[in-house]
Amino acid sequence: MNKLRIGVEKLTSCSGCINEIIYALLADPKLTESLEIAYFPELLDKKSLEGQFDIFFVEGSIVNKDQIETVEDIRERSRLVIAVGTCSTYGGIQSLRDKKGVEEVKKHVYPKPELIDVEGDVYSLQEVIKTDLAIPGCPVDGNLLLRVLRKIAIGSKDISITESLCAECKRKGLECVLVKKKIPCLGPITAAGCGAICPSFGRGCIGCFGLRKDISSKEIENFANRLEEAGIMKKSDVLSFVMRFSYAKEKGYFEKIVEERGR
Ligand code: SF4
Ligand code: SF4
Ligand code: SF4
Structure with missing residues (x-):
């Protein structure tokens, strides 16, 4: 059986959800053996995106044009794109700056605000590209990630989460x-x-x-x-x-x- 080729991208975030993804991958070695982790800069030396993917997990929110291009590229390369964590799903804490005037916010946060390349508003992944699933949580729950991965690994078509x-x-x-x-x-x-x-x-x-x-x-x-x-x-x-x-x-x-x- 072909291994599922997966990628993980981190955008603007605290990286808490990256830790949960790593936890999920370590928690079920048998499942991890059925995956080819082809892109995961926080874990692997390889830093460039190459080829097509079965699943792409995207953590963090989108704050500049480079990130918009990155996620558009990911969308073209991957069969499933999954937003991981509240930053990716809804914009997260950093989106509190929306409507406040980003230049003013930068002045309060960074000693050299002119070096910071960000757009006026923060965007969730879902606002920029079509996603196949969004799993919120700050951080996301590693066990829930595992459940989703297992569903995909056995070929389930329905990976949505609808209940309250x-x-x-x-x-x-x-x-x-x-x-x-x-x-x-x-x-x-x-x-x-x-x-x-x-x-x-x-x-x-x-x-x-x-x-x-x-x-x-x-x-x-x-x-x-x-x-x-x-x-x-x-x-x-x-x-x-x-x-x-x-x-x-x-x-x-x-x-x-x-x-x-x-x-
Ligand atoms: S119960 Fe769950 S969804 Fe609600 S605040 Fe606590 S962790 Fe978040
Ligand atoms: S959702 Fe929360 S834990 Fe995850 S990257 Fe964003 S701020 Fe960090
Ligand atoms: S059943 Fe009650 S305690 Fe549980 S989530 Fe609903 S309102 Fe909250």
Whole structure:
């Protein structure tokens, strides 16, 4: 059987998700044996992109023209392109600078801002090229990456993640912190994939995996209204959480939510 030829690209990020990818590859040697890791600059000496790929994992967000060209090249070379982590899926923490004026932000961060080559806004991978799957998480969960890789390795056509965090929570038999303890939890509107880490420790979810794939702007609003009516959390605070990792921007809700919050 031919080995799956895979590549891993790191864009602008803290590299936390690269560590998770390495963890995933080390955790299942049998699976790793079925892969040809053909491009992974953080792991291999080879730094140039050559040939076609079966799967490309892309970590980090896109901040300049070189990165746009890189991901367009990757799209042409790879059968599947998978956004890994919240930076790649939604833009991540660095996208908080969007709409703030990048020149001003650079002055506060770098001693020589003129040397920094970045665009005005930060883009997720999904905003620049078509992706086949986006796996959020800050960092991404290595076990979830493994599950996706195993699915692809056995030839599964459906690799999408559609359920909410609540589904994972229920499967683990966890007590609902929202219902039982009135702790704010964004589980109903958040995508599954982390294994319900926060509810496992009695804490509410702040939505770091991003919005559920099929969610509508109306559902977010209804959810925020219900939490406010129940006295659990102010609607404006729910919307702040939804905006935190730029999920709203990727879904096209950004302007609407900014408008609703009145700033
Ligand atoms: S998603 Fe989080 S852990 Fe992953 S690269 Fe971005 S900031 Fe780092
Ligand atoms: S604790 Fe949160 S994620 Fe779990 S079932 Fe309740 S609302 Fe959903
Ligand atoms: S429970 Fe929510 S906030 Fe916690 S890791 Fe999972 S998605 Fe992120």
